[in-house]
Amino acid sequence: MLPITSFLSCTSPIDELECLSYHQKHHAKTYVTGLVAASNKTVDGIATYVLPAKSERALNKFLTEYDWDEDRLNRERLELLQTENETRWSSDGVVVIDDTFTHKTGKQIPNAGKFYDHSTRGYIWGQNLVYAIYADKKTTYPLCFRLYEKDSKTRVELATELVDECIEIGVPADTYLFDIPYCSGEFVAHLESYGKEWVSAIKSDRNVTYAGERMRVDALAERIDTQPRTVDGEVYHIWTKKLDVSKLGEVKVLITEKESDDEDGELSVKYIVSNKIDAPASHLIALYAMRWRIETFFRDTKQDLGLGDCEMRSHAGVSRHWHLLMLAYSLLKLGAAQSALGTVLSRATSLRADLKRSFREAVQNLLSWALSSPTRSIDELMQEVEGLFI
Template structure:
């Protein structure tokens, strides 16, 4: 990895942030530049590769000891996103509630613990988790916290996120989430705010049908579905207003997507919503948008080092997460303000924005090496050698 000689241009808005002092702005730009362009995104890795870093110790103190307001940073980050049409909120968007696991090792890592991972159906290793909410691909707020096995803490965090979204003025009318949040407590909380929601429920959820309370997967064996094309895909659909679980009377949609692969298992979903009058195709399209948060988690893990933080200080872990969110938003905001970036910004992955920033860091290095008569090839090689110490 070549040394990074200048802060990335996407970090320029940090100079206007009031949550940081002048010295703190320098550290924030160092850290964000490292999260975007460095290959090793730990404090040590960033301090080694970003030549403007004061020192590893100074960067560590910025994360664990400096007094800067994370909530104010979040508000200023959100205000920045409102300045471009591509990242501005609108009432037509959605909020996605979800959580993710990141693998950690070491008993002293904040929030680390052993949790059941429903994605791989096992409990193993030290894990930390983050509950996250995001309107489409422009995340407004998050919580970094351990989850409890009984699912209660997961729902409590989701309720806190909804309260914060309302407080900061996110104008979204529809919330999307998966089956782990489909609880009476959570949907009631949303409806008290006048929000609509779309979710999935587990196959063993009870539903009223024919005077009985039966499992929803048993109901799917009794009904006749109708084929319908949605966005080029064929779904076999059945929908009615039913009393489902403890959610009360909601619209229930049972849908099976056709696949051209004969070996692929049928994809059956049990979707519920308080949008009683919404067409089935609309609910399918909405629920499909929930996977955008999975793209966000993948991008932040692969490209911005989410999970690479090795700080043993809880405040440092929280600061790292807020700065990672800032890096993500600055990349998206920078893309929205450029002609090329407008095209890249619509890509499903963050990878194009990261590639653009890496190209910029290489350009800055070459400029740094060529524009000063006092710098030689030997000095440049010396800087490169320093990265391997």
């Protein structure tokens, strides 16, 4: 890993944050630069490879001891995103709620435990985070999160808290998207108390009432005739009707069978429900497809920004790590929006385009640093570089 000789330009807006002191802003720039460009995204790795870092001890104290308000940082981060058209939220956007796991090995990691991970179909040791993100046609970025604690609040209760926080900070999105685990009567009633619309999937064994008969929704699917329809270039076989669904009341039920690209031509069946009673089926399918944005966010932050790399054993440290990660993600989006190619880059569903710009900048900074010493030979420069890692 090459040394990172200066802060990335995307960290410049940190200077505008009022929640951090002058020295805290230096540490925040160090950490965000490390999350974006360093291969080792632990405190030790960032302190080693980001050369402007004061020291590993100073960075640790910034995360665990210094007095700064995480909630205020989050609000100021979201305010920064509203300064650019490409990242400004609107009522046409959506809030997506879901949870993810970060794999751990240490037994003393805060709230780490044994969880069943449906993606791997097995048990893992790790942490479970419930996130809310904002998404529209132009951009995607995180809003807030909660760390799930066993024997405390349920994930649905944490999701309810996230809805409250989104309302409090002024997220204007009219529609909320979520998946099967969050589709409960209590949760949708909470959303509707704020006048929000919602779209979710339900399990195949959820009961519905059709033609006066109570039955499972997958049994209903065997009785009805679907109609083919093309939505965003994909062919779906669709049936929809307003029905009474257990624990949800009267909602719009949409049964969709998406044609597979596989040679066997098998259909992928989804059971979607929504309180958007009058919405066309194509609109609901397009909305529910946006739920995938949160999966992309989880993938990008795990692979490229160190979502699961924090090894701290204090609650304050891990929480601040995740808040600074959200800051790093948002600054990349903001930097893309401000660049000449912003209208293209900020609409990318993956963060990779933004990261490539930052990696290029880091290499350019390193070369500029080396070329600024024309009187020294390559061997002398290499000795100096090696000395930086001792």
